[in-house]
Amino acid sequence: MLELQGVSKKYGDRLAVDDLALAVEPGQMFGFVGTNGAGKTTTMRIIMGVLAPDAGSVSWQGRPADADVRRNFGYMPEERGLYPKMRIKEQLAYLAVLRGTPKASAETAVDELLAEFGLAERGNDRVEQLSLGNQQRVQLAAALVHDPEFLILDEPFSGLDPVGVDALAHILAQRVQRGVGVLFSSHQLDLVERLCDAVGIIQAGRIVASGPVNELRSRNRSRRFRIVGSGTSWADGLPGVQVVERNGTALVVELAESQSDQVLLDAARAAGPVHEFRPLALTLTELFREAVSEPVELPQTRETQEVSA
Incomplete structure (x- = not known):
């Protein structure tokens, strides 16, 4: 299980993540939703070790999520990180080797992934030669190429047409069936409701609602x-x-x-x-609107205390 306990992060005087607690089980598709600036990307970067939290802990299967543990995670950032002039097969194999996969196994994994993503004929193309939708597929393949135990995906469906969304959703569902946990953020709440076993709604850095989608809907x-x-x-x-x-x-x-x-x-x-x-x-969209419409009291900084005084 991926577990976050008491995670907080400040940028200057702005509290981006506030005492956040979250748990995602293996073999679970977990939707992480919130308004722009709510703290989703910061939380994902903390999980991956890109940012260090000011407080709290991140663990996987009861063990602190250090660099060795994170080698078994797959990460797809919202800002795409592919080398545009590098050929697709070469790039994916390189990324797999960086994650500790032997070169021969990496090349086999790349061939299998490109076939799975419908890109078998494009392996020798440069990334910049692909459409934005196909670049998105390659970005997800980069997160999967080392056969991770857990996936953290920041807006993975952004920019995809409905056919691309269905194809990507099918690939993720297959991984979940194999026991891979998936935490992904999205503003497409109908998609989150359709795909996810559980959801966490974040507002102003705090989880304001969390749990299995059906339970949240039945309780509200x-x-x-x-x-x-x-x-x-x-x-x-x-x-x-x-x-x-x-x-x-x-x-x-x-x-x-x-x-x-x-x-x-x-x-x-x-x-x-x-x-x-x-x-x-309630639909998830209605739950979301209800959850984020409720005001969240934020701790005052010294500046806001001085102003209020």
Whole structure:
């Protein structure tokens, strides 16, 4: 398990990561989401040892994540780090050898990865000759070429078309099935909801919601209800009830906080038989908006204390 405990990082007087705790299991796809500047990239760089935390610890399988441990991690930064004029096969083999893979094994792994990514015919091309989408595929191949135990991917789906997204998602799902843990950030919340077993939402350097996606959705019920019964016109004009969707005899409504769901159910029954009445769980996008809309109190710096005084 990858585990972060009490991790904090400041840039000058700005607290980028604040007492952050996070755990990702082997064989788990974990979505790491937050607004721009929330602390996602800083956290990933700390995991990889690119940055040192001011406080806290990072461990893998109960062992401190030192340089030897991190050799078994695959990392895809948001800022692409490929050599544009270097040929693809040569570059990937070089990166694998840097990670400790014997040269012959590295060359075999590169051939297999390029075939898996649909780039077998492009191995002798320079990176700069590829489209941006194919460069993205090569960047992910660079994170996979040494057969890592854990993947840290910063916005891996950025710039990919839907076909490319599906192909990359399939490759990651195969790794997860083999027991590889994956931590990736993305602003595409529908994609995170579809792919991930668990999610962590970060705001102002703190985790404000974390856990299995289904559990988070079931714990956080919306005020929306789906009712299937006799028609849909009965809901028009009901106080505190807004009709969101009509589909035949099915109706989705949003209930004001001041209105009781029992009043809604009574009104539906008065119109005829009710075959379905259930609250709808929040989508991940709705959970995200709710989580990041809640204010987070940040520790005051000396400057803000002086201003407030």
